[in-house]
Amino acid sequence: METIKSIFDFLTGLGSPVMLPIIIFVLSLILGQKVGRAFISAITVGVGFIGLGLVITLLFDALGPATSALVKATGIQLTALDVGWGVAAAIAFGTAVGSLVFIVALAINLIMLVLRLTKTLNVDMWNYWHYAFTGSLVYLVTGGNLILGLIAAGIHAIVSLLIADWAAKDVQEFFKIPGVSIPQGWAITSVPIIKALNWIVEKIPGLRDIYWDSEGMQKRLGVFGQPIIMGAILGLLFGLIAYGFSTKILTLAVQMAAVMLLIPRIIAIFMEGLTPLSEAARAFMQKRFAGRDFYIGLDSAILIGHPITIAAGIILIPITLLLAAILPGNSTLPAADLAATAFFIAMVPPLTRGNFFRSILYGTIIMVMVLYISSAFAPLLTQIAREIGYTIPEDAVQITGLSGGNWIAWVLTTINRLIFGG
Numbered sequence: 001m002e003t004i005k006s007i008f009d010f011l012t013g014l015g016s017p018v019m020l021p022i023i024i025f026v027l028s029l030i031l032g033q034k035v036g037r038a039f040i041s042a043i044t045v046g047v048g049f050i051g052l053g054l055v056i057t058l059l060f061d062a063l064g065p066a067t068s069a070l071v072k073a074t075g076i077q078l079t080a081l082d083v084g085w086g087v088a089a090a091i092a093f094g095t096a097v098g099s100l101v102f103i104v105a106l107a108i109n110l111i112m113l114v115l116r117l118t119k120t121l122n123v124d125m126w127n128y129w130h131y132a133f134t135g136s137l138v139y140l141v142t143g144g145n146l147i148l149g150l151i152a153a154g155i156h157a158i159v160s161l162l163i164a165d166w167a168a169k170d171v172q173e174f175f176k177i178p179g180v181s182i183p184q185g186w187a188i189t190s191v192p193i194i195k196a197l198n199w200i201v202e203k204i205p206g207l208r209d210i211y212w213d214s215e216g217m218q219k220r221l222g223v224f225g226q227p228i229i230m231g232a233i234l235g236l237l238f239g240l241i242a243y244g245f246s247t248k249i250l251t252l253a254v255q256m257a258a259v260m261l262l263i264p265r266i267i268a269i270f271m272e273g274l275t276p277l278s279e280a281a282r283a284f285m286q287k288r289f290a291g292r293d294f295y296i297g298l299d300s301a302i303l304i305g306h307p308i309t310i311a312a313g314i315i316l317i318p319i320t321l322l323l324a325a326i327l328p329g330n331s332t333l334p335a336a337d338l339a340a341t342a343f344f345i346a347m348v349p350p351l352t353r354g355n356f357f358r359s360i361l362y363g364t365i366i367m368v369m370v371l372y373i374s375s376a377f378a379p380l381l382t383q384i385a386r387e388i389g390y391t392i393p394e395d396a397v398q399i400t401g402l403s404g405g406n407w408i409a410w411v412l413t414t415i416n417r418l419i420f421g422g
Helices: 002-013 016-030 035-074 085-092 096-114 125-141 146-175 187-201 214-225 227-243 248-288 300-305 307-326 338-344 356-387 407-420
Strands: 080-082 120-122 295-297 398-400
Touching: 016 035, 016 248, 035 227, 035 248, 035 300, 035 307, 035 338, 080 356, 085 125, 085 356, 096 120, 096 125, 096 146, 120 146, 125 146, 125 356, 125 407, 146 187, 146 295, 146 300, 146 407, 187 356, 227 248, 227 307, 248 295, 248 300, 248 307, 300 307, 300 338, 307 338, 307 356, 338 356, 356 398, 356 407
Parallel strands: 080 398, 120 295
Antiparallel strands: none
16 A cells, blocks of 8 residues: 555656656557657647646735735634645545545546546546545545445546536637546536536526626726736735735736736647647547547646636635625635635636626635535544644634535535444
8 A cells, every 4th residue: 555655646746747748648649649749749738737837826826925814804713724725635645545546546537438438538646636535534434444435536536527528518618628628526516516507597587698708898898808907907906905005916916917818828838739639539539439539637727727717716715705704604714725716616617608707606606615515524624634643723723625625525425424434
């Protein structure tokens, strides 16, 4: 088990800018591309990931302090402090399930591909921690039952692949990135919610007709509808709420304008790198498998590149704080994961044709779910964190993470606790 964990740590330690190009290069050769073109395609994807990482780091570095200042300014006091995804990931890989999840998830994926139960090859191994998180929680609430933990992790992986296939065409058409899907363990949980909300909203006259997309907003608002100007305005307004009248708001405005301008251009680099692979995969499948589709499963980070996603994510930060304060029964104080709200709604724009109004509306509903589930997990996560040696912050009675607000993890953990728990 230690050997398996060491191999997994080595592979994930290479990072997506290194590991993903290796995978893309090998896949390209298998699919019949020439070595030179395969190498260029692989390096281009790696460059895209490096650029995306730099801009997302800029986004978090800019929003993180502003978010912390906003939380402090509100004076909200709740018992469960959001300490971020890092603790959830530590719990995920801190059990025997976490050590084996890489092999289990990959084996399930390959079997499903062979049996034609999925079209997605999930190369987003860095986010296998979501499956490990679900499996580890089940493992712990069932008194260390490894089989049940692995089954839970496997179920999460299966559901992720099925939902990734379900939403793939929407993602590809909206972002114009061919041959990809998003099996990331949290992003896929929002898809059924978004689909259900779309069905409901389409039944409501008036509401169903509200459609604010980036092109329409640019026409109506003129220069103020341009993504770079919208980013500056949102940064300025959010800075005013977080810092008051301070020179920091000007810096935040320019940083948000930079994010709005740079991320879409970096996504274009992904398209340049992935297009040859998509074309080779299509030709390979048509020749050998009667035109069957084949998708590369990637991190939901590539979805953050749309101005609507970033803008809605910024607006949802104060909305989430307000929800935390007024929702009855909520114990979660958003903090460490709050700056990452764009990740929680990353699947909304491609499933609503870039509707800014629905991105905010659906995002609010999604964050309600996230707050309640992270609150429900708080006692268990606090107990486990203490057992693995994590120091609970002095100002927190319990800890949790918004990134742990995953309904699949909650459903599987609850079922196993009720049936098999001690």
